[in-house]
Amino acid sequence: MTTMTHDRPAGLGAVPGRRLLGAPLSPGTWRSYAYLWLVLLLAPLALGYVLLTVLLSAATAVTVVGLYGAGWLVGGGRLWGAVYRGLASRLLGVDVAAPLPRRPRRGPWRTLADAAGWRSMLFMVASIPLALAGLVVSTAFLVMGLGSVTYWSWHRLLPAELAMDDSWHTPGGLAVVAAGGLALVLLWPWVVRLAVVPLTLLTGALLGPTPSSLRIAELERSRAGTVQDADARLRRIERDLHDGTQARLVAVGMQLGEARELLAAGDPATVADLLEIAHASTKDALTELRELARGIHPPALDSGLSVALETLASRAPLPVGVHVGPDVEAPGRLAPAIESIVYFSIAELVTNAAKHARASRIDVRIEAADGDAVRIRVRDDGHGGATVVRPDGSGLRSGLAGLAERVRSVDGVFDLSSPAGGPTVVTMSLPAMRAAADAAARPQDGTS
Template sequence: MTSMALNRQAVGTAEADVHVLNAPFARRTWRQYGFLWLVLLLAPFALAYGILSIALTVGTAVTVVGLFVAGAVVLGARGWGATYRGLVRATLDVDISAPAPFVVRRPGFWRALGSTIGDPAGWRAVLFMIGSFPATVAGFLASTVFLAAGLGGLTFWFWHRFLPLEQAGDGTWYRGGEFASTSLGQLLIALGGLVLLFLWPWVQWLFVALIRILAVALLSPTRASLRVAELEASRAGTVDDADARLRRIERDLHDGTQARLVAVAMQLGEAKEQLARQGDPRQAAELLDTAHTSTKEALVELRELARGIHPPALDDGLAVALATLAARAPLPVTVEVDPKVEANGRLAPAIESIAYFTIAELVTNTAKHARASGVHVLVERFGAGAAGTVSIQVHDDGRGGASVVPPDGSGLRSGLAGLAERVRSVDGTFEVSSPVGGPTLVAVTLPAQAAPRRG
């Protein structure tokens, strides 16, 4: 769910507790009025800052020093945006996500300077400061007028006696108007004040909602920036995952295969010495036999390591590789691969590898943790060519409870987090449905071709 959707959900929850009859007395109404007071105090300074940002950028564009100053002012607008987000969060209970921190993505003096002046988050904050000014002033005036008129009309019967006396044409004296001095007039004025008082929260809400919409639209991250941040995070996770895998392979080679080959070399050396000094031929034969056995075991280990890097079965296609995986799995695995997956040409090698290892790890996790009686794997392809997608569904009847991040608020990532990052690194999606008690369904969508690298 995007940040804007979460913001709308929070707004809807807060407004559901306010009704027509309690609106003038609701806490939300008075907090909104306080919000208008606060933004009104900031509005003149924010407007001046926004106009200054534009003026400096246009007026000093001919000098390098002026460009530095203009860039600093544009970046400073981010601070104004943070201030407004804090006000909206504290008074309106709407949490607006902050945009990504400013980073110079392109090397070089002029490119870095251009990135500073052209910072999208800074300019969107400037646009908010200028665009929200009329809404702030109009909202405060309208809200205050309705509130003051409503309260004044309700209490007119009390304070009208302090108004100066005025004489009518017939010589009678009255206060606040001839009609207002009568009981009927005071009753009608009180009723009018009551109507205005109950209209006040909704008139105020319209202007507050307008300011809030501007804040959410201009002070929150754009979808493009969120996507870039997500891709950067998934790429970092993929790099960490690849580094951990390389370290594991290095450790396995050093502690396992290398040690076994060293032992083979020593055994062959001892056998050579036995034969050179015409020692016991049976002892030399035993040494050679042990070395031969150790060599075969080393080959098996190397084959397993190679399979972990790139399964040989993938050379014959994803369907064959998954069938081999199912045959070797520690629990019954049913694999269905749509013929269209490879009918229009093989998938990109990176996509095939990610699909295979994702399914392999999900099957392994199921065997270790789910207490399932079996796993069903379905692989389908939609669309044709590079624009198509591959859908993978891994379903088991285990005890459930699997999640990428545990729902207990600990923030600790499960083993599925690495799979999710690997899938998202190629613009794929990774979704888990695993209620406690089961069943568990993991749905993965991958592009038929790997997405080009960004940046």
Template sequence: MTSLTADRLVAGPAAPSGTARPGPRFLTAPFAHRTWREQGYLALVLLLAPFAFAYAVFAVSFTAGVAVTVVGLVVAGAAVLGGRGWGAAYRSLARDLLDVDVAAPAPYVRPRGFWRTVGSMLSDAAGWRALLFLFIALPLSIVSFVTSITFLGAGLGGLTYWYWYQFLPQQLGADGELHRGAAFGDAYFLDTPPRLALAAVAGLVLLLCWPWITRMFAMIFRALSRGLLSPTRASLRVAELELSRTGTVDHADARLRSIERDLHDGTQARLVSVAMQLGEAREQLAEGGDLHQAADLLDTAHSSTKEALAELRELARDIHPPALDSGLTVALGTLAARSVLPVSVYVDPGLEAHGRLAPAIESIAYFTVAELVGNAATHARAGEVSVLVEPITDAVRIRVRDDGRGGAGTVRPGGQDPRTGLAGLAGRVYSVDGTFDLSSPVGGPTVVTVILPTTSPSSRA
């Protein structure tokens, strides 16, 4: 099954954050690769934390101290942007050792103009969020590593205490005898078989708890990395809209070029031929030539004119279907009547009870249904298609279902061939802040659900 919605797009790259692999079982956790990778992450983070914290303190204090100088502002802005580099390093560690792939923020784009550049550097959200991560990482890394390594060391020490306690120096106990081993006060020594067994049991418990303590701190770092080192929801939305707008502009440009090519190579050539035929017929009549030949030329010119008009009507219908002038319900009914497949259309009466949709929305809705019906006929080998259009809160939902062979797929805008097929449809839907969801398991059925706002983005701005 293929599923694609606008909310699941990544800017780019943008890919959503990954999730950690399933953890090992309780008894085997101390020997699992994941546990030791997480322990290694805590150790490496502790090594990096002092330098990262010093950089963060420098970036903040330097920015505050040199805010009155122009050169200082440039250096401070560069320091803020440098936080992105630290963020990339921590994302790489998280990906390699914590099995979590945190998406990188959108790259910094330098605007035109000196002061706009300085302002964008100093206000770079990704840089400041990375600096905040560096601030938090120092105390968190100290607590996490010390706690984790304490459980590990105490667990191993308790589990092997029965062997190495005999190498400890002797101590005089309260009973006046010499004892060898760990002491709790001056009267309790771990030097008898029951107490050695108790130490081994306590060590085993600590050792079994160690992976889960380590995992708890690793989960905190995962959440912190996702929260501060990944793109914000707003930046993802902006990148997604920019991508969809670009795809829409490219689609419009390609469509205009196609219309120009059809007019130049088809209709224009046909009209030139008509003009030549009419000119030749006029010469025949003016010179008293063969009337039958002139009549044949006029008949040919008449037929060519009607064909040119038909081509112009088809081009106009592709730009704006005349049936849309009477509303989306009538347009979809006309589309169903002209389809080579049996198409059942149901439009909820409440859709137009609250007024017509925005023209741009109606056009996208119509062409979306038209292309899906066409795909069902030409590619899916479907026997019938059903179309449901119903209003929801401040939006309209369109569901097109066919009983074809399924297996349809699409790419997100900006991927391969984003101006064609289902990818082109998705791009047009995204351009007005809509959602596009495709469910097409092999063997069918194929169900496409599109949700469009009732007004265009420009009217909502």
């Protein structure tokens, strides 16, 4: 989330000597030094803003309107955070993502509950001593270094009580002083670099999104995608029932009604034909219902994941090799919800490989992973180039995006490797969620 791209100030590169001598003139060094100055120049305004926010929050704690004003100031801390992130990005080459947007909350007290705003103000206070110490030390190195290097030219202008001992005013002594000053100047870029390191770490820690907030946002996005996927699936089932099975059953009802009328009129030959048509339509409707039911929950899963995948492989349009580890096949190892996700994910990957990748074979391996997890690896020998987001710059997602969201909705991990020319390897890690095994391990009624 935080990337370091600023220039290296000294001593690093293919020509160490040249880098060392040129480090004091490096743009990266002077940008870092300017960053320390700007942070310190902003310090009085930042400290005043923080004190105003804290004092106003404390003074208006018994009111309602005042709390809204204090909450507005807390939210304003986000703007200060954006300023400091901009300085770090432009001068240090450190890019820190902005915190997640503030959640709308009702109530006067909840206006103050903006963690990102408070964290920004904590940075505003904590950065002052760090910037002051770094600036003082680095400036001391720079001034003393430049002063020592040029001491030979201006030492005669100093009063006797301020000048160095006369023993240093010999050519050899002045050369030693100049050499010491040169060493300080050459060390100055490293001092500046070290001075901005704590501020860089503080910027990433306080001005960016927290890992927990990113995790929550990721879970919310995955769950929203799962809900949309489930809604789309229900709509597809409804459409299939309405346009297919329902229409077919309506036709069967009409045919049976017509057959009853013809039977009353004494035309058994036509009745037999109508009954034959109705019988065939009924069998077609049953076939469609079975396909719909299989799309909701494959009956083969009732016999275990291994059996269901073998059945899926036998129906696939290309050879599919399936290996399920013995630990995964153990009864109660996987919760039913996880088994369904594994089955439908593999079914979708098999369909994609046959339809888009022009693969000739697919290999599926399911094994127990570290901890209470199961790892699924699906590999095809197709032409590769599969992506979750389409690479044409449109931002549109491929069919794998829904699969990735389905995996992440249960705290799983989805990884795609598909270089041009293949092979395509999809690796998924899912929690086993051994609910059935845990329930079986608990003492039964009447036992201990």
